[in-house]
Amino acid sequence: MSKQALNRTMLSMSVLMALSATAGFSGTVHAQEKQVEEELVEKIAVLGSRRAQSSSTMETASPIDIVDSDQLMRQGSTNAIDALTAVIPSLNASREPISDAASMVRPVNLRSLAADQTLVLVNGKRRHRGAVVGEFVSGVNRGAQGVDVTPLFGAALKRVEILRDGAAAQYGSDAIAGVINYALEDDPETRMITAQYGQSYYNDGETFEVSGSYGFHLGDKGFAVASFQAKDSGATSRGIQDGEGTNSGATALDAAGFPVADPVVIWGAPEVTDDYKFFLNSGYDINDNAQVYSFANYATRDVDGSFFYRNPTSRQGVFASGSNVLFADSTGEGCPVGPLPTTSFTDAQNFVNGAGDNCFAFFSQFPGGFTPRFGGSVEDFSIALGVKGELDNGLVxxxxxxxxxxxxxxxIYNTVNASLGAASPNEFYLGAQIENETVVNADFSQAVEVDAFSSDLNIAFGLQYHDESFEITPGDEASYTAGEFVSQGFSVGSNGFQGFNPDISGKFSRNSTSAYVDFEADVTDSLLLGLAVRYEDYSDFGTTTNGKVSARYFLTDDVVLRGAVSTGFRAPSVGQSNLQRAATNFNNGQLEELLVVSTTSPFATLFGGGQLGPEDANNLSLGFTTRLGDLSLTVDYFNIEIENRIAQVTRELTTEQRDLLVAGGVAEAATVSQVSFFVNDFDTETSGVDVVADYPLDWDNAMTKLTLAVNYTDTKVTNRGETVTDARAREVEDALPDFRTTFTIDHTFEPFNALIRVNYYGEVFENLFNDESLPIVTPGLFLVDAEVSYDIDENMSVAIGAKNLFDEFPDEWETEGFTGRDGGFLGAIYPLNHPAGLGGGSYYMRFTANF
Structure with missing residues (x-):
């Protein structure tokens, strides 16, 4: 039995056990009743303020969205990323097909800024970054090293809070766009299990999942909640066969009898297997005034996706040298010179087979060419330990x-290290990237009576130590070594993604210390004021100081004005400063080898590189909230100016520069066409408006909740520096939609519940394959999701639903009169990085038991 089949069998057994076990459970809380009760309770925010007294989201000084566990679980998508983007229009998450490591860790964007410009917390504690540096990611995420949020799943969460405001002065680096806090489930009475099956309308993308959470008491003074998810996700394919006349066209070869796969490139979601996630959240009261707490997670998943096709007639460094067949001459006796016949497969075979025993061509192994398969495993874990409480003098x-x-x-497999000739293996372990972080916090808060104020003055202060490391470990020797045939023009390393070699491997570290102070009080019954200042000292680039002033004013009992002014920053990641590797890039209609080098390497210095500094930001937000009868409405304007944003520089190598790299010991540079690294180089201004409206309707035997959320975001590149081209500037400005809207109708008529959500994505721009010679614009797009659920009894419910009910796709791309449907450019017919995705419609069925 294959590993995948065994895994699917294990998941099937888990579902059967779950279904049989729940049949005898007697629950105490009806899931639908619990949902209705929660709707009647005003959502309380704890993010953005360190006061012991929390405020409703209608009364906070900064805009905050709260998505509870019920909303997270009632989605066709079985991950928190898609669940959040479905209900928060200022949040976007693109899929990245054929983006090397970025295909394994999806970037998430708040307010159209890069993934690493949003701070991610779990239970209020900083979450470590992912190990992916997205050097081949499209749009605003190019070069970003954000948090891998995939291990955070719905069954483990009590709610998610999204602070849509600059908060670096409160929480530190990365909080330019805002903060997302994942609050873990902490109810010891939690007993829940869910099984879900889904599939696309095209009979692929099959998804099978079991998840659940189980809470229990630790004596009379503690709690623990254990949560899990086990999941398999099948691959999808939404391209066509690669046509004639392109860099790697396969149609003509197929017609001539070459054994060519159809399609040769798979455009869609990768296959994800052995996807297991676990969370444990616990706390124990030492006494009435102190509690020890801990939470931890472990997650692992295997990812397998497609790369670009290697054409047997034209792939340089593997099959061809110029227009001629590339032979590995093992004796020096000489080999035939000439192109591979393409009109007849038999003629091609005869040409290669007649070359002589001393002449080897990879055509003999891959007569139809090959498409490397790339992936690997992602392993993520964390543990937090702490103690909190209040002293007799009121110090928290x-x-x-x-x-x-x-x-x-x-x-990577189904590929070769061409420089090894016939001795090359076809599978390679490439090495690893590892991000490790340790954060130590000491936080304090004291309420001080001030006669002149309507409330106590809350004074919060604290210290933080943050240690970060980014490690590169080497791969198999065959994945990076320069074999004996490199001098004959064969490419070095596993083709598609070269393994890390010992020379560029290593562990790179830095640390930082910070101190903050935060004041907040109701100065009058109507006016709240807050002030925060934070100082940080980094071991690599130095110090930074940031501040924030916030205010909230009750104009009337039902109208609240709010606003904030702040400065912020994002420290460059250790990975951005030190990543080095070789890969394949698409440039001017051709596949070329690209070498990524560290920012302080001699090669980066040759092109103006150096130590990265922080990105600096200025944030302004102004808004109001109001209640008009049962209608709740919030409107917030924001403006974010960022200077010294980190850009990825790509430079073409001249023959002299390539020779310099080889002479410096970088043998793989012999076939490299481009070199890439990061610099601080451009400025942007992002402004927009968020509108959120909720309106409940009570019927005789039913309840309906209407929710409209609108986001308008406009980004302008105000200073292009030395590196940002016109095409790159437009990508930063328009790669994510200016307008995002969600409208949700949630109707409960026991024992049924029906949900319809309409999502609108505005026009977006993309450089196809990150190639500036292929600009495309995709018009706006509406997607509709729908779900109907039925309560079997007090403990169990079933649901059926559809994501993208009407099977909408982004318009097929077109540029300069040429379209993807023509079969050109690798068989991709849809925009590759549209935030709505290119998967089309899918359906799902879900069973849930509460006991």
Whole structure:
């Protein structure tokens, strides 16, 4: 039995056990009743303020969205990423087909800024970054090293809070666009299990999942909640066969009898197997005034996706040298010179087979060419330990230490290290990228009576130590070594993604210390004021100081004005400064080898590289909230100016520069066409408006909740520096839609519930394959999701639903009169990075038991 089949069998057994076990459970809380009760309770926010007294989201000084566990679980998508983007229009998450490591870790964007410009917390504690540096990602995420949020799943979460405001002065680096806090389930009475099956309308993308959470008491003074998810996700394919006349066209070869796969390139979601996630959240009261707490997670998944096709007639460094067949001459006796016949497969075979025993061509192994398969495993874990409480004098304290690690081990198969000739293996372990972070916090808060104020003055202060490391471990020797045939023009390393060699491997570290102070009080019955200042000292680039002033004013009992002004920053990641590797890039209609080098390497210095500094931001937000009868409405304007944004520089190598790299010991540079690294180089201004409206309707035997959320975001590149081209500037400005809207109708008529959600994505721009010679514009797009659920009894419910009910796709791309449907450019017919995806419609069925 294959590993995948065994895994699917294990999941099937888990579902059967879950279904049989729940048949005898007697629950105490009806899931639908619990949902209705929660709708009647005003959502309370704890993010964005360190006061012991929390405020409703209608009364906070900064806009906050709260998505509870019920909303997270009632989605066709079985991950928190898609669940959040479905209900929060200022949040986007693109899929990245054939983006190397970025295909394994999806970037998430708040307010159209890069993934690493949003701070991610779990239970209020900083979450470690993912190990992926997205050097081949499209749009605003190019070069970003954000958090891998995939291990955070719905069954483990009590709710998610999204602070849509600059908060670096409160929480530190990355909080330019805002903060997302994942609050873990902490109810010891939680007993829940869910099984879900889904599939696309095209009979692929099959998804099978079991998840659940189980809470229990630790004596009379503690709690623990254990959560899990086990999941398999099949691959999807939405392209066509690669046509004639392109860099790697396969149609003509197929017609001539070459054994060519159809399609040769798979455009769609990768296959994800052995996808297991676990969370444990716990706390124990030492006494009435102190509690120890801990939470931890472990997650692992295997990813397998497609790369670009290698044409047997034209792939340079593997099959061809110029227009001639590339032979590995093992004796020096000489080999035939000439192109591979393409009109007849038999003629091609005869040409290669007649070359002589000393002449080897990869055509003999891959007569139809080959498409490397790339992926590997992602392993993620973290653990947090802390103690919090209140002293007799009213001082509130929280001491904590958090350690987390994200480990990406890369593998590639169905490819070769061409420089090894016939001795090359076809599978390679490429090495790993590992991000490890330890954060130590000491946080304090004291309420001080001030006669002139309507409330106590809350004074919060604290210290933080943050240690970060980014490690590169080497792969198999065959994945990076320069074989004996490199001098004959064969490419070095596993083709598609070269393994990390010992020379560029290593562990790169930095640390930082910070101190903050935060004041907040109701100065009058109507006016709240807040002030925060934070100082940080980094071991690599130096210090930074940031501040924030916020205010909230009750104009009337039902109208609240709010606003904030702040400065912020994002420290460059250790990975951005030190990543080095070789890969394949699409440039001017051709596949070329590209070498990524560290920012301080001599090769980057040759083109103006150097130590990265922080990105600096200025944030402004102004808004109001109001209640008009049962209608709740919030409107917020924001403006974010960012200077010294990190850009990825790509430079063409001249023959002299290539020779310099080889002479410096970088043998793989012999066939490299481009070199890439990161610099601080451009400025942007992002402004927009968020509108959220909720309106409940009560019927005799039913209840309907209407929710409209609208986001308008406009980004302008105000200073292009030395690196940002016109095409890159437009990508930063328009790769994510200016307008995003969601409208949700949630209707409960026991024992049924029906949900319809309409999502609108505005016009977006994309450089196809990240190639500036292929600009495309995709018009706006409406998607509709729908679900109907039925309560079997107090404990069990079933649901059926559809994502993208009407099977909508982004318009097929077109540029300069040429379209993807013509079969050109690798068989991709849809935009590759549209935030709505290119999967089309899918359906799902879900069973849930509460006991």
């Amino acid at each position: 304290y929280d001491f904590s230490v958090v350690n987390g690690e994200n480990n990406l081990s890369y593998e």
